[in-house]
Amino acid sequence: MVRNLLRTLVGGFAGLIAVLVVLFFASRSIVPTLPLLILWGGLAFALVSSLQIWVVDAATDAPNLASTLNQGAFNLGNATGAWLGGVALTAGASYQQPPLLGALVAAIALAFTLTTLVNPRVMPVQIRPAE
Numbered sequence: 001m002v003r004n005l006l007r008t009l010v011g012g013f014a015g016l017i018a019v020l021v022v023l024f025f026a027s028r029s030i031v032p033t034l035p036l037l038i039l040w041g042g043l044a045f046a047l048v049s050s051l052q053i054w055v056v057d058a059a060t061d062a063p064n065l066a067s068t069l070n071q072g073a074f075n076l077g078n079a080t081g082a083w084l085g086g087v088a089l090t091a092g093a094s095y096q097q098p099p100l101l102g103a104l105v106a107a108i109a110l111a112f113t114l115t116t117l118v119n120p121r122v123m124p125v126q127i128r129p130a131e
Contacts (some may be wrong), residue, residue: 006116019043020103027096048074081105091093098111099110 019040026032052070060064084105085098093101 005050005057006076008045008050009054009113010110012043012050013113014108016043016047016106017103017110020099020106023099024096024103029098090115 008049019036021035023040024034052067055066055070056063073104081102088098088101089095
């Protein structure tokens with residue numbers, strides 16, 4: 001069980017934004033790019049499992065349905081991200097710029113996550129003691 005799920009999500013999104021911005025500047029050299037890509041993958045993986053826990057815990061009446069819809073949303077997000085990157089490249093962006101677009105998308109996700117701090121009725125967070 002995650003001790004503080006909201007803190008994990010906020011930290012994960014903030015870390016993802018930071019890594020993507022640094023990747024934008026470091027992507028011309030392979031030495032800093034490789035560890036940044038590994039860190040990026042780890043943060044993205046941590047966010048997926050944390051978001052899955054959040055959705056399933058909030059959907060007390062239909063956790064299996066919520067889990068299925070959540071996985072569909074992740075697939076839609078992957079496809080949309082690839083599409084946005086393709087649109088940016090087609091519009092003339094360099095191959096160095098898509099991480100900035102990814103950072104923008106992560107910032108939007110962080111903003112949505114932070115709305116739960118202001119209004120927990122948007123997506124309730126059930127805080128349980130650590131087991």
